[in-house]
Amino acid sequence: MLRVAVLKQQGRFTLRARFEAPTPGIVAFFGRSGCGKTTLVNIISGLLTPDEGSVRLDDSVLTDTGSGIAVPVETRRIGYVFQDPRLFPHFSVLGNLRYGQKRAAPATHSISFDEVVALLGLAALLDRQPQQLSGGERQRVALGRALLSQPRLLLLDEPLASLDVARREEVLPYLEALRDRLSIPMVYVSHQFDEVLRLANHVVLMDSGTVVAQGTLGEVSLRPELRALVGPDGVGAVLDGVVTKTDPGRGMADLQLGNGTLYVSLRDVGVGARVRVQLLARDIILATELPRGLSVQNTLKGIVTEVSDDDQDAVLVKVDVGGAIVLARITQNALDTLHLSAGRSVWVLIKAVSTRGHAFRM
């Protein structure tokens, strides 16, 4: 468990954050630029000292202003991948990778050099100088360097922010591989929700220096605070399911969600794979009677649990479809016409192609 409760004043900016996240796993700090994510990460790393508060990782106290504990950065064993790669220009890629490894106590070695090189695809880069690398390659080397310092926790502060969209795809699969193969807890800072969706299993939602919501990605996806960050079109329940049947010919798969089954567009997955999907609220249709003759592939029976105002024109309806909660964004007019309220039975219509799915190996 990573447990943080800190207060830090920086000029006019105040960071007041408290959260808990399970370890191992990836916890995402999600919020706008300037909301204090980097400050919080720096406090966890020890590069910044909080005015008050504590940072605890599993059963060790890293910072506690109350009892005067402040483990120095260099002995904390917390890896840090910064926004800019910060590779040492006077060392080769190999020298950069070995820098942290040499300084880690032999007893702590759990990730081998060969493993990291293979996992991050660095074999061809070892003899190069940092300035001969592309942006994506640099960030991969920075990742490898941090991993080889044998960290107990890995901090990733928007490691993709300095890369363009194409380059991001050069790094993201490696991050997924790290998550799936290593058991190092990670903190992933981002202001891109799709990165959070692909990587994290726990989310700390931040806004102007405070934590406004926290929990599993599924829980946070239902929280109204998220809407301010992702906009009305980004809102949607995030659900983790298991593939029960595949139809490679059509690029479709059956996904078990709670007690129901969702038929979704999904390629390159096998039966038993854990898959995360986001069902965007704006794409979901509600019906009070079972419709017929529609192209929609999924018709799930559910019960309305909550109706909340979204904005002037629309409302958000939470529907329990047998253990899984989905969110639907419908107009106020539709709500009135269908007489929807908590407790009412509805049919939830979900287009198979409107689900954003990401395969997990867990």
Added chain:
Amino acid sequence: MSDFPSSAELDALRLSLEVAARSVGFSLPLAVLAAWVLTRARFPGRPVLDAFVHLPLVLPPVAVGYVLLILFGVHGVIGGWLRDRLGIQLAFTTAGAALATAVMTFPLMVRAIRMALENVDLGLEAAARTLGAGPWDRFFTITLPLMLPGILAGAVTAFAAGLGEFGAVITFASNIPGATRTLPLALYTAIQSPGGDAPATRLAILSIVLGLLGLLAAELLARRMRRFLGR
């Protein structure tokens, strides 16, 4: 003009090189320390220290030489102690000439090293910290190597300037042939002697050639270093 350079001129040349080299050797570690303190440390007396380090730049060199004589002279506060305890005499010796030169060129060196230190990315040091490197470790593996171009530039500039140091050297170390009579002192002596025009000209030419070589070497070195650091 049969033997150019003459043995006396060769002596002066050799002595100039020796004095400049020894002065750089003296002051380099101290200059790195001073640059580090002036750039990174925060303490109340910093502006005073800064001004003190730069003092030789604005003082008449003769004044610097005279202050050295008071402090390091045979009967000086420090000079007397050095002679009694360690048997070292600085005034009127080659080592003394090097000390005077070191003091005079110290600000040049500190300035160059400071600039280099200010350009070292603190982010890289923070990264080294997260990778387990303590303060000294960071200094010797990250900060110092990245400052190297500036340190070399400072050393070469100080060396080149040291070849021509006159006022402080003649005041503190006097003008002793073979011991403290460096190129500029030999040049001055030649000008003062009747019929010394020809030797003076030769010495002047020697100084110019030496200066040019020094500057070219500095440029070449700087390029090499930039390539080494990949900039």
